[in-house]
Amino acid sequence: MRKSWIPVVILWLAYSVLIIWATAQFTWFPKEWAEEAAVVDEAMLLLQYLSAPVMGLVLAVMTWSVIGWRTEGGAHREDGPPQRTNRVVVTSWLVITSALAIYVVINPGFIGLAEIRGEPSSDYVIELQAQQFFWEVTYPNGATALDELVIPSEARVRYDILSIDVLHSFWIPAFRIKIDAIPGITTTAFATAEADGTFEDDVNLRVQCAELCGAGHANMAMPIRVVSDAEWNEYIETLADNE
Amino acid sequence: MKYVIRASVLAFAGYVAGIWLTVAVRGGSPTDEVAVVIGYILALTGWLAGIGGIEAFGRQWIGKSSEVSTDRGWRRYFEFSVDHKVIGIQYGVTLIGVLLIGGISAMIMRIELAAPGSGFVDLDDFNKIVSMHGILMVAVAVAGIIGAFGNYIIPIQIGAQDMAFPRLNAIGYWLIPPVAVALLLSPLLGAFNAGWTSYAPLSVTNESGQILFNMAIVTFGMSSILGGINVITTVITMRAPGMTWGRLPIFTWAGLATSVLSFAVTQFFAAAVILVTMDRVAGTSFFQPEVGSALLYEHIFWFYSHPAVYIMVLPGFGVILEIVTTFARKPLFAYKAVVASIFTIVGLSVVVWAHHMFTSGMANFLHGPFMILTEAISIPTGVIFLGILGTLWQGRLWFRTPLVIAFGWLFNFTIGGITGIFLADVATDIHLHDTYFVVAHFHYTIVGGSIFALLAASFYWFPKITGRMYNETAGKIFGIWVTVAFNFTFIPLFWAGMNGMNRRIGDYPDAFAGANKFASVSALILGASFLLYIGNLVYSAIWGPKVGPNPWNARTLEWLIPSPPPQHNFTSQPVVIGHPYAYGVKGSVHAHFPDAESPDDPGDGRGSDEEGVLV
């Protein structure tokens, strides 16, 4: 009984290694189509690794509770050892959990925040106006579209998001960016698409409304097509000419 | 029953009178929202007067003495009883009923989501069902443990005969049925489709069912606030001699902390929906973009609703800590640090609300501070885990149903807490916000942390409340079944959220079909487990074997009096002389009854067999 820390520590290590191994085995995230996506996925992966020892410790104590500390018998069994508290344990616990919390606040917290916000500069500005239940795109040359969003790759684009009725939210899962559309306020998001592709290649190449906005909310999505800079300029020109 | 009928008649009359008056004064149609509001207010007044307000309060206003129900037997559960034990059972049974209705709505949603496409219910109906489901379940989580067991157990644990304000306590309970009725009747006015969060401006422009939602929230809020004042006053002023703060049982501590929170913040949700109501019926424009602010609602709402998650889960901490010490036969590890942590959480919980708004477009400089404060909460939460794990350490663990469910709780809440970090981190939350990841996270914390504790508590205190023992085998099977099915239901949803599935949708891209089918099948299995739960408790309450005062050989005061407790709890004054959790300390006693003629039961479990059943 006295040596219970040995099996618990072994279990703890075993569970932690197992969780870390499982984390490394699978692809947890959808394909990254923008620079910002890599930042988010990296932050998430780091948090997954940091979670392993926490989950592992709880699992270890739970497992050893069942294997090592279970007793049968009813209400007349003996009591356990009357350990009330232990200053060293409590203090070290506090120090370790605080250190972990501070670490997480810094990385991926502030570091990720800085990376994902990036410079507020951009090569192009595309405006999206939300309304129940569709998006209207306005390109830099004034051309507008309702059926798809075409984006130049390798260019940093600023998205200006507006709403004319209720709250909506501009989300591109493939880029991992999201910002709400608020009537009366223009919000912004930045993303740099990395590769050419279309909604047919990946469902996550879509603008999805992510804030409940009424009956048509579930289907308030718009396909995205990422093309080269030149193709994109050509596309918005023809769009403007056709108007 | 006659009071319930009288109250229903008066409520109906009040509603009709309110509608009639409004139409007479201003014209318009009886379904105009102003008319509904006035009708609701008069209906609520009629209901409270009819259920017993006339006797309990009205008589005093004309100089007579007040009267309250003194019935024994089943009738008292349908009357304006001021006995905290009756009120506890009223809360418990009502909220388990609401839990089942909320559960049925969950089953409907999971059937719709079993495959992509929309067929079983249409998209707008889905939004209405998800909104109804959300608010019903939130109500259960907010009031379940504290309403049922807070009422029943806290006064006994501190050695009091009742709550400090018994009549307010009864009002608090009788405000709950109107909440359920208003919500469930809202489909008559088109239901509400803005989610339980009811963000403006959608909640200003949607169908009139939203008005009933708003009224229900205000009513429920009054109930929470009255309950909060009552517990705070009771714990501060009515402790038995010797019940110092250092000897207060942990469930009472948790109930006190919860009550401080619900007393302090509930009015913010009420304020938010009252402003929405004003925008709808009085032509104000709090949330209109040009003159008001569409973001304002979110701030007021989360100022209540983040602390509310601790209103839901702190009583859960109390229950689990209580169960773990009892079944580990060990003192509560780091008791003082745990109590300090509970109150640290109370403090921090009111300064983190904007972590729900990282993508809302609020000012950028706010993100850092709210991230720091949110992650700071993980430190006191960690100390509570230390209390649980340290108490289990080298214990003599007796795996009865309450402990089995407590283990399910521990597993679930660990996952809930860890995934909370992902959401507190701005970089990751920007992607995860408003996806199924959030849905999975808060089910792990609320179902895993609050509802599992409610289930564990209902087994733990069942013998005390009914005087009978539940069926152990069926209880254990239920405990394992519910834990496994719950995890199978929600684990795949983390994946769906990370991979691009947003929340509150009745239809989704085909890519998420697999995870959703798996979750739907598991959800039906999860739902089915509740048949075993209800069956076990109902059967055992009637036919279960009788138990003595203390089947678990526990030490807190509720276990030193007969099961079920006598009308005024204690036949002689308890005096507290030691720590409640000094398990394993030779000769230590928590409390005794110096004036008792013949001490009924010394509280050592004598008089019952190994399984705690009376011999």
Ligand code: HEM
């Ligand atoms: C370890 C502690 C926790 C942390 C760090 C945490 C963090 C968060 C964050 C940052 C969000 C917002 C996510 C988003 O919408 O993008 C969130 C959502 C939520 N959390 Fe937690 N949480 C914790 C524990 C809890 C607990 C104990 C409960 C309830 C008992 C809870 C219930 C909820 C609910 C209901 C939501 C979603 C609200 C909604 O959007 O409808 N959380 N949590």
Ligand SMILES: [Cu+2]
């Ligand atoms: Cu939407």
Ligand SMILES: [Cu+2]
């Ligand atoms: Cu929160």
